[in-house]
Amino acid sequence: MSLQQKLDALPGVHPRPAETAGFVFNHTMLRVKDITRSLDFYTRVLGYTLVDMREFPDAGFSLYFLAYVDDTSALPGDPEGRREWLARQQGVLELTHNHGTEDDPDFAYHDGNSDPRGFGHICVSVPDVVAACERFEQLGVPFQKRLTDGRMKSLAFIKDPDGYWVEVIQPTPLP
């Protein structure tokens, strides 16, 4: 039995329904306390590009959409075209900023990894996890797990400004 046949035979697994053709896992949304700190982290440290934002001043929040983009000049420049392009992508990170939380020293979001647990982490795959982690160290990024911690020496976890865990892996085995 092939690897895929074994996976397809697990309890609960169904063949893909024809009605789901064209479905795309578009984005993951996290709430962030201080959008400036988060934009700095996700663009400067992790290299995401801010590709859209939407403001809802009456409701007191704004949405920021980030993705890995090699050439922003190829993206639609008009708001409607940008929105449609964005909705067709995979691997988008949506950050929700509820206005004013950044001014409350006692305010904090929950990272999901202590009780009550649920969400665990996001993960960025990089060509060279050792080089990436050395750079994160130089940039002063806090680590949840260094490559040298624990039994799994091929992966690390860093923390974003709200404490959300970001796993860092590379596709190929470490030497």
Next chain:
Amino acid sequence: MSLQQKLDALPGVHPRPAETAGFVFNHTMLRVKDITRSLDFYTRVLGYTLVDMREFPDAGFSLYFLAYVDDTSALPGDPEGRREWLARQQGVLELTHNHGTEDDPDFAYHDGNSDPRGFGHICVSVPDVVAACERFEQLGVPFQKRLTDGRMKSLAFIKDPDGYWVEVIQPTPLP
């Protein structure tokens, strides 16, 4: 000033560092109580394909990786090749199953949308959000927000077996 120039000028936003070339937003991890129910939901209802799993019996947990795949016959069949392929993808959903939680009637994970808040939702983009939501209704999927609820008539939220919110959108404007 173009749309992208406005986004790039927001406080905190930096140009993409050269050291982040090749970075990919690979996956989002959620813990689930009953993996069979979750695999049923994500494969049968949402059309994901289970593309890998990893068991850690000594530690009492297993990991399941799901993605939208049009042709599974094109995927590497050997475990190492599959793992490397998987780590290069965008838009992967990782489900963590801590063994035995499904047998505890009082056990529940936290969806992040009530206190303490943090993680908000994942989002699936579909070609026809009206048809998709009609199908979800027929399948008995619980809704957090139907298309007709609230002010935003172009998006819905359904709930997965753990109560995590799954936003459903379509790229093009509704008629």
